[in-house]
Amino acid sequence: MKIEVQIISKEDIKPSSPTPPHLKTFKFSLLDQFIPSPYAPIILFYPNDCMTLAEIPKRLALLKRSLSETLTRFYPLAGKIKDDLSIECNDDGAYFVEAQVNCRLDEFLTKPDLLLLHRFLPCELMKELTAVTYLTNIQVNVFDCGGIAIGICISHKMLDGAALSTFLRAWSATARGCEEVIYPNFAAPSLFPANDLWLRDTSMVMWGSLFKKGKCITKRFVFDASAIAALKVVATSSKIKCPTPPTRVEAVSAFIWKCIMAASKEKHGYQTRRPCVLTHLVNLRRRMTPPLSDNCTGNLLWMAAAKCMTPDKPELHDLVGELKDAISKLDGEFVKKLSSDEGNSLMCESLKQIGELCSKDEVDHVGFSSWCNFGFYEIDFGRGKPVWVSSYGLSGSPVMNLLHADS
Structure with a gap:
């Protein structure tokens, strides 16, 4: 029907x-x-x-x-x-x-x-x-x-x-x-007062380098608790690359990143070396000093970016390490500078760096946003709690919205 x-x-x-x-x-x-x-x-x-x-x-x-x-x-x-x-x-x-x-x-x-x-x-x-x-x-x-x-x-x-x-x-x-x-x-x-539109114009250039036009499909992947636990074990197999256990978001993000690179190799040829950039939107509320209330409305987020230059056979612990390193840079000191007189130049430089990572045609990109813990x-x-919660995909480069499943 x-x-x-x-x-x-x-x-x-x-x-x-x-x-x-x-x-x-x-x-x-x-x-x-x-x-x-x-x-x-x-x-x-x-x-x-x-x-x-x-x-x-x-x-x-x-x-x-x-x-x-x-x-x-x-x-x-x-x-x-x-x-x-x-x-x-x-x-x-x-x-x-x-x-x-x-x-x-x-x-x-x-x-x-x-x-x-x-x-x-x-x-x-x-x-x-x-x-x-x-x-x-x-x-x-x-x-x-x-x-x-x-x-x-x-x-x-x-x-x-x-x-x-x-x-x-x-x-x-x-x-x-x-x-x-x-x-x-x-x-x-x-x-974060705004008196003009410089960030909008600058960020549009950056987003333009990330999102490519083309046919868009939406798929759902479900990782159960045992699968996530297994990914965490693999990710911590190297204490040098990944000295601390990854969160479920980090483990799943790195795994999908690895799969995207494998799919790219199959599409473009196994002899092709195409770097792949991962971007992850990061909630800044609890990274501020003192932390902001969860009830603080608006867009209090920034983007972390990591690049895999050797996508031939990337190990999960390597990718988790790269992701952890990128997210760790958005710490309290970074947010403090973001809201200071240095904020404009810091934002501009950050957006420029991300845009340059993805500006070339032979670079792949996968973006992540996490709604876990919300x-x-x-x-x-x-009348009770929802049995399923879903977002809806928009057109562009691969974008993953992570949302924990109802237990």
């Missing part, structure tokens, strides 16, 4: 209270300019916990009401782009879509068709943000069994993965009626 997603309704969900006049303009931080894509999509799938189909309208009403209350605290998300440096917090609201899916949730999840995931999302992912574009877009998809999939596209200019988690935790806590209210921390623009599988709107 062909799966169809039918749009039932569309509406704007406005904040439950108006934004005060002194908060009507919200400035982007300098690091917000680093982000190339308009949206960071996520889809959360929830089974029906004995709710009758007649109760679904009440469930949808609760999601809307709690979203309205949450937008009062996350007021920039209910605004529109004012210019390249700021948001007009005009309380226009979030775009909210209700849709019906003509199959059961368990039928879809048995073998998810990744090509259908975009149908559960409320907007085009690569659509440029303008003065009339919604910053927050949500689509609630109701399956025949009463299970739901909540597709969320919020402006990546406003939220990275950690900040997206903060918003979803706040929204879901409001839906559950929790006494403890989650508030965002909007400190990023003061820590608690997406803990997002409970009052």
Whole structure:
């Protein structure tokens, strides 16, 4: 049976209270300019916990009401782009879509068709943000069994993965009626002030060298606990190259990096020596001194880059060592300089170096972003936790979004 997603309704969900006049303009931080894509999509799938189909309208009403209350605290998300440096917090609201899916949730999840995931999302992912574009877009998809999939596209200019988690935790806590209210921390623009667009222009050159145009496919790979444990054992086989045990993210990233190089050798010929660059987005919140709150919103991340110059037969421990070394450079001292008067020159030099690593045609690239430890599988709107959480791939060079599986 062909799966169809039918749009039932569309509406704007406005904040439950108006934004005060002194908060009507919200400035982007300098690091917000680093982000190339308009949206960071996520889809959360929830089974029906004995709710009758007649109760679904009440469930949808609760999601809307709690979203309205949450937008009062996350007021920039209910605004529109004012210019390249700021948001007009005009309380226009979030775009909210209700849709019906003509199959059961368990039928879809048995073998998810990744090509259908975009149908559960409320907007085009690569659509440029303008003065009339919604910053927050949500689509609630109701399956025949009463299970739901909540597709969320919020402006990546406003939220990275950690900040997206903060918003979803706040929204879901409001839906559950929790006494403890989650508030965002909007400190990023003061820590990394932006007065012009130099970083955006510089970063676009760097991103242009990383992402290549071509046919794009989306695949899902699942590593269970035993597989990850085995990778860690192999990665620590050399105490010189990898003196400390890798994290699960480091072990899996290095393994996929190794596989990408093997695939490149098969494609271009085993006599070809093509260097391969790995980039990894790194959350800076806990690398700052003192560490920032997890509730600090915005894009508080930077990119680590490692290059394998001898891709003939790279050992896993070598690749883990290269990755660890690259990430370790983004330490407290680096972040301190990033937010100081040296920040502009440091960012510019860092982007230039990464761009130069990948600027040549005979260089391969694989990018990583980790959503592990962000608690997406803990997002409970009052009817239980999601059984599956998925992002959605965008076009370009190989990009891996790592997300821990529900235990």
